[in-house]
Amino acid sequence: MELKDSHNLIINNVRRFIELTDLEKHRFISLLKEITIKRKNFLLQEGDVAKYEYFITKGCLKNYTLDESGTQHISMFGIENYWTTDMASFISNEPSRFFIEALEDTELLAISRTNYELLFKEIPKFERFYRILYQRSLMSYIRRTNHGISLTAEERYFRFKEQYPQIINRIKQKDLAAYIGVTPEFMSMIKSKIKKKSET
Amino acid sequence: MELKDSHNLIINNVRRFIELTDLEKHRFISLLKEITIKRKNFLLQEGDVAKYEYFITKGCLKNYTLDESGTQHISMFGIENYWTTDMASFISNEPSRFFIEALEDTELLAISRTNYELLFKEIPKFERFYRILYQRSLMSYIRRTNHGISLTAEERYFRFKEQYPQIINRIKQKDLAAYIGVTPEFMSMIKSKIKKKSET
DNA sequence: CGTCTATTTGAATGTACTCAAAAGCGGTGG
DNA sequence: CCACCGCTTTTGAGTACATTCAAATAGACG
Numbered sequence: 001m002e003l004k005d006s007h008n009l010i011i012n013n014v015r016r017f018i019e020l021t022d023l024e025k026h027r028f029i030s031l032l033k034e035i036t037i038k039r040k041n042f043l044l045q046e047g048d049v050a051k052y053e054y055f056i057t058k059g060c061l062k063n064y065t066l067d068e069s070g071t072q073h074i075s076m077f078g079i080e081n082y083w084t085t086d087m088a089s090f091i092s093n094e095p096s097r098f099f100i101e102a103l104e105d106t107e108l109l110a111i112s113r114t115n116y117e118l119l120f121k122e123i124p125k126f127e128r129f130y131r132i133l134y135q136r137s138l139m140s141y142i143r144r145t146n147h148g149i150s151l152t153a154e155e156r157y158f159r160f161k162e163q164y165p166q167i168i169n170r171i172k173q174k175d176l177a178a179y180i181g182v183t184p185e186f187m188s189m190i191k192s193k194i195k196k197k198s199e200t
Numbered sequence: 201m202e203l204k205d206s207h208n209l210i211i212n213n214v215r216r217f218i219e220l221t222d223l224e225k226h227r228f229i230s231l232l233k234e235i236t237i238k239r240k241n242f243l244l245q246e247g248d249v250a251k252y253e254y255f256i257t258k259g260c261l262k263n264y265t266l267d268e269s270g271t272q273h274i275s276m277f278g279i280e281n282y283w284t285t286d287m288a289s290f291i292s293n294e295p296s297r298f299f300i301e302a303l304e305d306t307e308l309l310a311i312s313r314t315n316y317e318l319l320f321k322e323i324p325k326f327e328r329f330y331r332i333l334y335q336r337s338l339m340s341y342i343r344r345t346n347h348g349i350s351l352t353a354e355e356r357y358f359r360f361k362e363q364y365p366q367i368i369n370r371i372k373q374k375d376l377a378a379y380i381g382v383t384p385e386f387m388s389m390i391k392s393k394i395k396k397k398s399e400t
Numbered sequence: 401c402g403t404c405t406a407t408t409t410g411a412a413t414g415t416a417c418t419c420a421a422a423a424g425c426g427g428t429g430g
Numbered sequence: 431c432c433a434c435c436g437c438t439t440t441t442g443a444g445t446a447c448a449t450t451c452a453a454a455t456a457g458a459c460g
Contacts, residue, residue, distance in 0.1 A: 065346055073350040075342055088339045124324060131331035138334050139288045141341035142275055146265055148348035149381030150273040153448075174406060181349030186448055188408055353416075374438060386416055388440055 006034070006057035010109050013055065013081055017132040018125045027122065031115040035108045043084075043100040043108070050089035050096050052110035056082050059106025060170050064099050064178065074179040077103075077167050083133065103171060153182045154190050206234070206257035210309050213255065213281055217332040218325045227322065231315040235308045243284075243300040243308070250289035250296050252310035256282050259306025260370050264378065265297050274379040277303075277367050283333065303371060353382045354390050 003011065007029050014020065020028070035054070037043055043061065044050055061078040063086070075098070078084040089096035090113065111119070119126050147156055157180055161168055168176065177187035203211065207229050214220065220228070235254070237243055243261065244250055261278040263286070275298070278284040289296035290313065311319070319326050347356055357380055361368055368376065377387035 065350065067350055071350075073346055075346050087335060087342065091335065091339070120328065124327070127324070127327040127331050128320065131327050131334060134331060134334040134338050135287060135291065138338045138341060139291070141338060141345055142287065145341055145345055145348065146273055146275050148345065149379075150265065150267055150271075172406070179349075183449060184407075185409085185450085188406095189448090192408075372438070383417060384439070385418085385441085388438095389416090392440075 003029070006107060006109060009057050009081060010055050014126075014129055018129045024123050028119065028126075031119055032109040032111055035110050037102045037106050037108070039102050039105050041102050043102065044086060044089075044096055045099050046097055047095045048089075049093055050086040050098075052112055053083060053085040053090055053116060054078075054100075055109045055111075056080055056084065057107045057109060059108075060103040060167075061106055062101055062103055062171075062175055064101070065097050066099065072099075072175075072178045073181070074175060077164070077171060077175075077179065079167060079170070083137075103175070148181065153180055153186065154194070156180050157187075157190055203229070206307060206309060209257050209281060210255050214326075214329055218329045224323050228319065228326075231319055232309040232311055235310050237302045237306050237308070239302050239305050241302050243302065244286060244289075244296055245299050246297055247295045248289075249293055250286040250298075252312055253283060253285040253290055253316060254278075254300075255309045255311075256280055256284065257307045257309060259308075260303040260367075261300055261306060262303055262371075262375055263298055263300050266299065272375075272378045273381070274375060277364070277371060277375075277379065279367060279370070283337075303375070348381065353380055353386065354394070356380050357387075357390055 003025075010032070011020065011025055011028075014028070032055075033052070035043075035052075037059075043054065046066065056078050058080055061084060062074050063076045063078065063084060064072045064074040066072060076084065084100060086096040086098040086100070088094070089098070093113070147159055151159070157176075160176070160180065173187055173191070174184045177184045180187065182190075203225075210232070211220065211225055211228075214228070232255075233252070235243075237259075243254065246266065256278050258280055261284060262274050263276045263278065263284060264272045264274040266272060276284065284300060286296040286298040286300070288294070289298070293313070347359055351359070357376075360376070360380065373387055373391075374384045377384045380387065382390070
């Protein structure tokens with residue numbers, strides 16, 4: 001039996017870390033819900049409880065908080081083949097402090113908290129899958145935390161370009177600034193400074 | 201059969217997320233190695249491969265990188281009942297960029313990469329334990345990343361005091377500065393500024 | 401095409417760093 | 431037990447990195 005492209009994508013994502021029988025594949029897929037969301041719409045808003053963990057099959061999202069002055073602070077971007085949610089809210093069922101907003105028309109596969117637990121019960125090796133997924137995710141946040149306290153904004157910009165070349169072309173410079181942790185104006189200055197350097 | 205205090209501590213840590221039979225407890229413990237390390241000594245140095253994941257039963261550690269100018273940047277402190285390692289190196293077997301140094305005489309239980317894999321094979325529910333452990337760890341790094349790009353140094357200092365009251369009294373102000381992401385001089389300024397405020 | 405938002409540029413300001421020097425504190429040996 | 435040594439913390443002056451506010455230009459989208 002043929003699978004949809006989106007289902008193939010998530011199955012291949014899972015098979016990076018665990019093997020699945022056909023039966024398991026189909027059971028897993030049956031626990032997912034397809035969601036589409038248009039650019040500028042929200043998957044999650046501050047105060048909502050994150051009821052799902054999402055796998056992105058198409059599109060681009062940003063995950064951010066707003067401070068008192070209305071400034072966005074982006075904790076991650078998500079594109080095809082990435083997972084996203086507000087983990088704290090998803091696990092604890094508490095209201096989220098995050099917004100998840102589509103930067104492009106986006107398609108996702110969502111697993112609810114209930115089905116997530118059911119999945120572990122029925123196919124325990126998914127514990128392994130998520131163990132490894134979170135372990136890797138942890139590694140990139142540790143790296144980012146380290147960069148945040150040890151590098152200047154200019155260096156952080158270079159690291160981002162290096163590490164996420166496939167993302168940098170799809171996002172506004174303003175959002176890049178909100179991820180790096182500087183104002184849009186200063187981000188603009190960094191770019192023009194670099195340009196001047198490379199022209200000499 | 202009675203367990204040592206250190207073994208009781210780690211078993212209780214594990215039992216936060218999974219249940220264990222007596223047999224499983226003893227098998228788990230048999231896969232651990234006891235390590236003690238004196239203040240100012242290293243569990244891991246830059247260039248080493250992290251061969252173990254460590255559970256701290258007594259003492260205090262810091263986990264940091266050094267930049268070109270010799271400045272330390274602390275990614276975490278570890279105390280009793282916490283886990284530590286350089287995850288990136290532990291998983292990939294590549295040389296670490298981190299130092300892990302004892303701030304007090306410290307006792308640990310270490311699980312080697314081989315025994316870690318063996319543990320998953322023999323008692324698969326440990327996948328669940330580590331899945332939840334990493335998930336939580338991920339949550340705190342996401343929070344910290346967010347604070348790093350959205351808060352001033354002074355605010356980050358307050359959050360640290362709030363969140364880790366049991367750590368702040370055991371570490372040097374210099375190390376707190378290296379965690380917050382400021383110079384020791386500026387950390388000192390922050391404190392004296394706060395003191396002045398509270399006196400008025 | 402027009403409108404709204406993003407980006408650039410510049411001046412003034414604030415936050416945090418560097419370097420230097422003094423004061424405080426803690427551990428160690430005599 | 432005291433004195434000394436080394437490291438940490440404090441203080442201050444000068445500088446660099448990054449922000450704020452304002453205004454002009456460029457770009458994107460309906």
